[in-house]
Amino acid sequence: MIRIVRRSRLRELREASPLTGLPGNTRIRREISRRIDGGAPFAVCYVDIDRFKSVNDAYGFVRGDELILLLAAVLRTAVGAEPWFLGHVGGDDFVLICPPERVSALVEGVIGEFERRVPALYDPEHAARGYLVSVDRRGVKHEWDLATLSVGVAVSGDRRFRDPAEVVAVATEMKSVAKSAPGSHVAVDRRRL
Numbered sequence: 001m002i003r004i005v006r007r008s009r010l011r012e013l014r015e016a017s018p019l020t021g022l023p024g025n026t027r028i029r030r031e032i033s034r035r036i037d038g039g040a041p042f043a044v045c046y047v048d049i050d051r052f053k054s055v056n057d058a059y060g061f062v063r064g065d066e067l068i069l070l071l072a073a074v075l076r077t078a079v080g081a082e083p084w085f086l087g088h089v090g091g092d093d094f095v096l097i098c099p100p101e102r103v104s105a106l107v108e109g110v111i112g113e114f115e116r117r118v119p120a121l122y123d124p125e126h127a128a129r130g131y132l133v134s135v136d137r138r139g140v141k142h143e144w145d146l147a148t149l150s151v152g153v154a155v156s157g158d159r160r161f162r163d164p165a166e167v168v169a170v171a172t173e174m175k176s177v178a179k180s181a182p183g184s185h186v187a188v189d190r191r192r193l
Contacts, residue, residue, distance in 0.1 A: 028085075028089065031085045042155075047096060049149060051145060051146075052064065052067060052092040067092070074110055122146060151186040152172060154168075154171040
């Protein structure tokens with residue numbers, strides 16, 4: 001029994017994100033597969049930080065990591081003791097799996113808390129004016145609004161998924177739709193197949 005527990009724990013550690021400690025891609029795929037096999041409706045929320053690169057470029061990767069850790073902390077708090085799943089795809093991308101009826105309140109809370117806390121990661125003058133200024137390699141000046149979130153949501157139930165790749169493709173497509181809107185935005189797939 002101890003050997004099985006140790007192997008399981010070692011596998012979890014190998015599959016975790018070194019930055020956030022959250023389960024990584026292998027574990028995310030297994031969890032989506034488990035949900036598909038279970039048959040109960042579920043929602044996969046693909047959460048991405050908008051303008052993450054502008055923070056890395058302006059302040060360096062340490063501040064970028066702080067931004068990722070902020071989102072991880074906000075997501076952990078939102079999930080709390082619920083039996084939901086939270087994973088870190090990598091970079092500034094996260095996956096949260098929860099019941100479909102909980103998506104709206106959950107995501108609204110995450111966006112609100114993230115937007116309340118994110119200005120503290122910017123230099124005071126940038127936070128005060130609501131954007132930062134950077135100059136690219138060509139000497140062109142860019143203004144970047146403070147970081148926001150884009151969330152793409154794939155929902156099972158009326159739509160039957162057969163494979164984790166299908167779920168991820170729909171959530172990724174919806175994330176792209178969310179990114180096309182200004183500010184924090186959520187796009188939920190409503191197609192029935």
